[in-house]
Amino acid sequence: MENITLDVNGERHFLTVDIRMSLLDALRDSLGLTGAKAGCERGHCGCCTVLVDGRRVYSCLTLAVAVAGAGARVVTVEGLSRAGPHRLQKAFIARDAFQCGFCTPGQLCSAVAMLDEASRERPSSASGPSSEGPALTETEVRERMSGNLCRCGAYQNIVAAIMDVAP
16 A cells, blocks of 8 residues: 555545555546446556646556656546536537547546647647647547547537637
8 A cells, every 4th residue: 555645636635555556446436436437447548648747647557656656747538628618528518529428528528638739739640741730630639539449439629619619
């Protein structure tokens, strides 16, 4: 067992965890933050995606002790709406970009990080050479969101919602 401090959604939490505990389990079981979902628990589906220091990570594959040891800041879907609904959440609602909603928290966290990556002109494998950085086309958004699966097939609306808030 290890005593750790996790900074989650702007709050510090002191926990005693097994060193093998995933960040996902710490969030859900120890902190009661159930937004991130346990889908495949193998890093294939993206349902557990959260932000760690602004970067998207699969919390099912990330050890809680590693995040705590790095002093990283974790943001979950619950943290996106601390000051009211995030603009992406509003766009998802307006575009009906979810059906069952299971993947939605991971989709939202991934989209927030993806928009940040694009704003810092980080290319993806779909980006063509450009002196002005990658343009956020539908193809580009699909490529950047490819690590998040939706079993219901709401991809068209997810992409449309992201495009609505993209700069």
